[in-house]
Amino acid sequence: MDPVTERFMPERFDRAGVSRPVHRVDEEASLGHLALVLAHRLRGLVAGIEGYTDLLIDSLPTREQRDLAFRILESTVRIERILADLQRYSEPVEPVFSRVGLRDVLENLLAAVDEADLERIRFEVPPHGHLFFMADPVLLRQALLVLLQNALDATRSGGDVRFRVIPDPPNEVIRFEVHNDGRIDEEEAESKVFMPFFTTKAHNLGVGLCIGRRIAEAHGGRLELAANGAESGICFVLTLPLAGPGTEGNRSGLRPGSA
Template identity: 30%
Template sequence: MVLLALLIFVLDTVTDMEIAMAVFYIVIILLSVRIFTARQTVLVAIACIALTILSFFLTVSGARDAGLVNCAISCTAILVCTYLVLKTEAAEAAAREARAQLEHAAHLTAVGALGVSIAHEIGQPLTGITTSAEACSRWLDGNPPNIDRARQAVTRIVGDANRARDIVVRMRQFARKSPSPSERFGLNEVVGELVERVGDQLAGQNIALQAELEPGLADVEGDRVQIEQVGLNLILNAADALSQTQRSRYRTIVVRTRSVDDSNVMLEVEDTGPGVSAKTADQVFDAFFTTKAHGLGVGLAISRSIIEAHGGKIWIERTGDTGTVFALRLPGRK
């Protein structure tokens, strides 16, 4: 850079005053702002102006009036260029800082959303463990104790504990952006396990849980634990909706599977609750939207993300005052 400045100085000195070679000091300024600090760049600009003035006095050929005008123009160009490049650099630095802050905020938001998701997803098996433990205690306190039913409750506790562990593993994989495990499984088998898992719990709330499973259904491929979580979330949401109705009213949830065509299978969860308004139906899959007093508003948002990650789709099929049907479609594997 020093050699370039000396070259410009020599050319500006040996050429006629009418030739404004000093404007090429702008190149020095543009290089300096990429290498030096703002303060050092200003010092470089001052040095360039000094060399321009010195060259004016050392130049012997040409019209002096024209040389004075060119000297003034060159000095002004150096000053304006220095001001603009420093302002541009400051704006870019501010933009980089803003991007860094946005990335940090996005990271915190993602961590917060992950924490809320964990709280929501873990809450379901923990509730199951509590319910099964209370049932086990009742069976053991009976006279005589019902050992078989107590053993079944303990089995459910172990299953829910394992499910909670699997959920934590999936959340850790999500945080690390690791691929989820994939396997082929039957949707009917998943529904059957869900009905067995929560059927007694819902019966205690005067809610009948029924399964209508189409035989010979094609398998699906993906993360079985995640698909189970979606199905369980839809069933528990339906139970929450039914809890708003009178206990004397017939309250039922029907979980239905069927083939859509040769390449897709469908799962439907239908309830006889109060229904969902059209306005609410447009928002139920949005993160943090909830109509529950103590809800987190992440269950359906997580469910949609899971189903879409498996190449499927989830939606509300029917709303109104006669109940609600949530439906999801997944690619089948013959």
Template identity: 30%
Template sequence: MKDQGGTTGEAAGPALTDVLDGIPAGILVVDRRGNIIAINNLLAEWLGIDAREARGRHFRELPCEKGDGGQNNPLLLTLKTGQEFNCVKHTSRFSVSIRALRNARGEITGAMAVFQDTGYCRELEQAVIKAERLAILGQLCAITMHEIKNPLAAVRGYLQLFKKELRDSPRAGRVDTMLAAVDRINTIITDFLRLARPAVPRRKSCSLPAVIESAIKLIEGEAKHRGIRVAFSCEGELSAVMLDEEQFHQVLLNVFKNACEAMPDGGEITVRAVAEPDTALFRIEVEDTGPGMAEDLCRRAFEPFITTKENGTGLGLYISRLIVKNHGGDMKIENNPNRGCKVVIFLPQANSLVDQGLA
């Protein structure tokens, strides 16, 4: 900034303008006479003006300064005395911090005002409070669910004994219905506990093809019953991967189960494991030949409690993605309406995990 003996400072250069536009606050810089040297785009947007047209004009022409205090205007006082101010402006929308700018001799050459949108700050504060309350609620839910799960195990045990006693009775079917209901409750509780207390993965070096093949074997029976063929192939050099095998089985089984349920009249599930040397990632694709998903549902598929299943909790994909992210990877869904869905899982290769300090 050039300012000698009260001359108007030069307009901010392109580099300074880029810096100011990258700051998540409104910035106003004036010379000693109060003429605007720089105003970033965020403040200009808040005030409904053009930043380029504002430069060179007096700051009192800005909408937030009109009729503000005459000679007692905080920015004018800062230019005269060097006093710092923290105040509220423009019908309390902004909180403003004003500081003097000085040269090497300590002389005042201008001032800078930093504007914060108080509405946004209040929203952020409310969001933090809400998050803290939800965290406490989550802990209480986890404790409650755990306490319910213990007596539920006893109920299931006695129902199984009761079923043996009624082996040849027509009432045995009613016990099966009760057992199914208990299992349903247990599944919901387990999902909520995983949501509230996601387990830290216990990684070990695994063969990715072997892990996938073992998960496929677990759903082969259901797939055959539904008339679904499962095909698995590998591409590239699939070296070792660091996985919590039990957790990753849960992810694969959830994805496989969703694919099976999308094809009640039969179809095909294609599973591919691909090594991507350029990205140091493994890519696992699970593609079905079902009807696909509605676009709005596809966009929200990884949100909690989103489901189209009559008895679904809507937590399966959400928890699966949490597990994958805890392994340093990610998940996405590619939707082909009327032609099926493809779930893609990305996992870092073992050497890249070491580089990230996650192994």
């Protein structure tokens, strides 16, 4: 792209044909490279800590000392989870599209959620599950899991999470709404929730929603914070075109059929 075009058309297109602002593309690419380097370097250090701690445990004379060593191992497990998030953030989002069934999407999603968490989620889905649209089923599940986990973490004790699926053939989209009774309280949090590494939780790296938005945009869709209030609670909405990005009309066949 020549300098004049880049100045007056400050967008780039990803491999799915979805336009994204240049500054966001460059910033995410730089952060992604940094995340990849950090994950690679730190993973080796963590492996060394784990190995030496294992050797140390066998030589410790008292139970109290061994318990302290086990706490070191527990901490390395948490570090490895953070490194896994860094790795996911550094990877490019490149969907492999196929005609997916809503029933299969939901079954795969349910299989990935812990049983204890399932009891806290109310699912509201169309009565006919034989609906089809174009998506990458693996990436779609990842994005939906991010929204569910985010909602579960934000929900007050005893509160429920509501997961709604709303097919909208007239507008050629399908919407996934995830609602909880929490609220984003931090100042300017609404404008920051999709920024990489922004989080209000000590155990969270803050890349999940950013990855979810990238997945949505790679599908030609969007991920939005639709509600955030004391009475309304928090609601994120993932909207995807039925026919996939860069297509005209509803070619996905979102209609009743056999699985």
